[in-house]
Amino acid sequence: MERSPQAALRVRAAILESLQNLILFPHVGRQQKAEGVRKLVTRHYPYLVYYTTDEAAEEIVILTIQHPAREREHSDD
DSSP, X not given: OOOOHHHHHHHHHHHHHHHHHHHHOTTOSEEBSSTTXXXXXXXXXXXXXXXXXXXXXXXXXXXXEEOTTSOOSSOBO
16 A cells, blocks of 8 residues: 555644643543553544653653554553
8 A cells, every 4th residue: 555645644633633632631641550651542543642741840741652553562551
């Protein structure tokens, strides 16, 4: 199957939209087994965003963004 630049841009836009929502609602992701790690499933495409929050610094740290077909570094609770 040929790769589509337009499809890649749609996936990128969906991921960025989910990240914007994460800024507004940093605790929306599901808590994982690893302490402090949360998982957010992106809208429209099933990419997984693993992240932590640093309350003191008011930061969200993205650990990885993965397609669910790939082996996962983190696991669900």
